[in-house]
Amino acid sequence: MSIKYAILGLLNYSDMHGYRIKTHIENNFGHMWSINFGQIYPSLKELEKDGLIKMREKTPSDSGGPHKKLYSITKKGRSDFTRWLTTPPDKPMLIRDPFLLKFAFFSFGDIEEAKKIIDKQIELFDAQLKRRKMNRKRWERQTVYVRLLAELGVSQNELYLKWLRRAKTEIEQTPRPSDTSSNKQGGK
Amino acid sequence: MSIKYAILGLLNYSDMHGYRIKTHIENNFGHMWSINFGQIYPSLKELEKDGLIKMREKTPSDSGGPHKKLYSITKKGRSDFTRWLTTPPDKPMLIRDPFLLKFAFFSFGDIEEAKKIIDKQIELFDAQLKRRKMNRKRWERQTVYVRLLAELGVSQNELYLKWLRRAKTEIEQTPRPSDTSSNKQGGK
DNA sequence: TCTACCATGTAATCTGTTACATGATTGC
DNA sequence: GCAATCATGTAACAGATTACATGGTAGA
Known part of the structure; x- marks a missing residue:
């Protein structure tokens, strides 16, 4: 453990x-x-x-x-x-992202709804990036390892944000499957 | 769930x-x-x-x-x-990486041992990157979402590898705390 | 007094993994 | 006949989360 x-x-x-x-x-x-x-x-x-x-x-x-x-x-x-x-890690990296799972199925849903959810994710990670950048400074005088870890966190965050923004523009430019299905959401 | x-x-x-x-x-x-x-x-x-x-x-x-x-x-x-x-994700992304946890504590261990473990991680993610790049091609004709997801996977993998290689060179250049402690590993 | 925070702990629940058991089909 | 793969399932265990219970201290 x-x-x-x-x-x-x-x-x-x-x-x-x-x-x-x-x-x-x-x-x-x-x-x-x-x-x-x-x-x-x-x-x-x-x-x-x-x-x-x-x-x-x-x-x-x-x-x-x-x-x-x-x-x-x-x-x-x-x-x-x-x-x-000194023992190599026993278990591989585990990433569990409910957002990305949802993202995989966005083709079944409404593009505008999808964009809203993406926007929320962008907000979330914008805030996280700010926190991480502040932490990075705090850790500059720590060991190389801790500093490198902090830098990885910032880079990954930036990459993710860049991808989210690109994803948003790309799905906007994607010709939607011409709303033929009169999708009545008979909720409740 | x-x-x-x-x-x-x-x-x-x-x-x-x-x-x-x-x-x-x-x-x-x-x-x-x-x-x-x-x-x-x-x-x-x-x-x-x-x-x-x-x-x-x-x-x-x-x-x-x-x-x-x-x-x-x-x-x-x-x-x-x-x-x-259409509901925003309930739970945030979860990353659990036994390697990174170990990495955080590498300052307590031997640099050469650390480098060996990093090398193993590089090997692992080199292989994974190849697999992901192949998959990316397979998914090019899927929905935008699946394709974007595949691209994120590749980018993240590349970033991680780049970081691992940089980490290795940086810890090599770090002046170690002048091996004063005669670290007898009284194993067994 | 009341709130926020410090501090320790347990129980219930949920999630995930591993191992096991069973049996059919396919190809060698 | 045998191994690999397809197919379904359960039990035991490991790991993580949430809620709850208790009580102290500090400051407004």
Whole structure:
């Protein structure tokens, strides 16, 4: 399970507690990885059970802050992480895009409706690109790897936007199958 | 659930049975979608139960071919599909790439090991690019949408490869943190 | 006081994958 | 006869999402 190694990798940087792990992943890998509390806390428990991490410190609720559990990576965890790091990835890249699936079937629908949906997608990715460009600056002084990752994110985003815009103009220029079918949408 | 609409969309083209649906998706959307029998057959049952498709014909094993169940979309299925088609996508794009996750942590590992893994990724995507370029030709005479989708696949693949090659040269030029730590890998 | 955010956790549900079981047909 | 492919299906498992429950702190 990849999430365990993502956690292990973060704990390799510094000790953290569950909540921080989530915000950290969201801030730094949000464009390629997401995670829920429903995964984090059980994962932390398992990692601890396997001896890969251990709870270093527990802030009890009566001593100031909220009750946190600070975890740190163990020697065993570090060696397991290194083993994982030097092993080629087990699973191929997975892309799941509900928009592109819909797009594939747009020939069955109305061109104007299709264009509206494409416009929404453009809006969405315009906003995302802005965020990614800001993040890229933040990461410039990080390791080469993190910086390169951020640059990939920006490039992919730009490519996608360019494609969306081209798609829109191309389907406008496509001769539609001359609305012969009196498509009564007998809804409801 | 998107898979149900993918099936509904294919049945909107023509009647099919479960096995064909899988091979069809593999051939046409393999680069952006995958599906298992473990999903198809239960999905078909549910779609039938909901009245969105119906079994048109069943070839019994004693009348020639193997026992097939030919499904076709119903009026209700068609209107539900149209409703889905004109609704903006509910979920955002999901990318899950074990390679990129590993990449993010390469600073903890050995550069030579990292380069080996990158090379493997390049090999993988070189092969994929060839396949995609062949498919693109096959799809030139399909609808604009399918053609555009194929072109996006090729462009994304090319961008990714370019990035991988650049990443390799950039990490080579990066001054490594002067191998002071006598990194004994106490394996076993 | 109330809201926003920090923090941990569980349960239910949904999705997806893998493995298994069965059996027919086609071509060698 | 045997292997490959066509064809349908189920069970077990893995992974991810959502909703819920609890309670603390900080600031308006």
